[in-house]
Amino acid sequence: MNLSTQEIRKNPEGLAFDQELLLLEELQGRNSEILDVKDIKATGRVAYDSGLYVLDYQLTYTIVLASSRSMEPVELQESYPVTEVFAEDAQSEADIEALEEDLILPIEGGKIDLSESVADNILLNIPLKVLTPEEEKGQGFLTGHDWQILSEEEYQAAQAVKKEENSPFAGLNGLFDE
Numbered sequence: 001m002n003l004s005t006q007e008i009r010k011n012p013e014g015l016a017f018d019q020e021l022l023l024l025e026e027l028q029g030r031n032s033e034i035l036d037v038k039d040i041k042a043t044g045r046v047a048y049d050s051g052l053y054v055l056d057y058q059l060t061y062t063i064v065l066a067s068s069r070s071m072e073p074v075e076l077q078e079s080y081p082v083t084e085v086f087a088e089d090a091q092s093e094a095d096i097e098a099l100e101e102d103l104i105l106p107i108e109g110g111k112i113d114l115s116e117s118v119a120d121n122i123l124l125n126i127p128l129k130v131l132t133p134e135e136e137k138g139q140g141f142l143t144g145h146d147w148q149i150l151s152e153e154e155y156q157a158a159q160a161v162k163k164e165e166n167s168p169f170a171g172l173n174g175l176f177d178e
Contacts, residue, residue: 002111003046005053005088014047017057023119031123035073036064042118044082052104053086055112059121065130074130082121086112 001019008015021040028034044057060079067074088107 001114003055003114005048005107005110005112008046008053008112009048011047014045016045017114018043019114021115021118023115023122026115026119027122030119031126033065033126034063035066036062037122038062040118040122042082042114046112051087053088053107053112055082055084055086055114055117057082057114059118061122063122063126065126067132067135068129069131069135072132074132076127076130078122078125080125082117084117 001017001021003015003017019042021042023040024034024037027037038061040059040061042057042059044055046053046055048054058079059082060077062075062077064073064075066072084105085103086105086107088110
């Protein structure tokens, strides 16, 4: 969905939108870890103010990613606010500096592409660690013959016990017990 800068400027209160988007193919093309994305909805408005276009919306969607631990599909419900600022012509030094630092985004062709904004924000908000509900509770660790995956806490506790056992004074334990 494209939002015309000309239409935005004609409406002093801004343009409201409530848009459902289908972006699965585009998102999977940009990140192969995405198994599915559905129910993508952007609700908000875009307004013109002092040479800048402010895009402000609530983004909600369901994304399916593989668990970082077991590779099982995990469905995550996401919802968060997005605010982006666009400029057609960066005139002032401050605007040019903001463009270079990606604080202000450039407008190309007189249109703001809502689909591109939504796709970019979904990709930026993919979590690094994805776990199934069982894995979140500390269950579902993988084990095998003579090996198992430990949590950080379990590993630290095992290391402390091992260090104590290997201490040069470990042989003196119990010597003076009477």
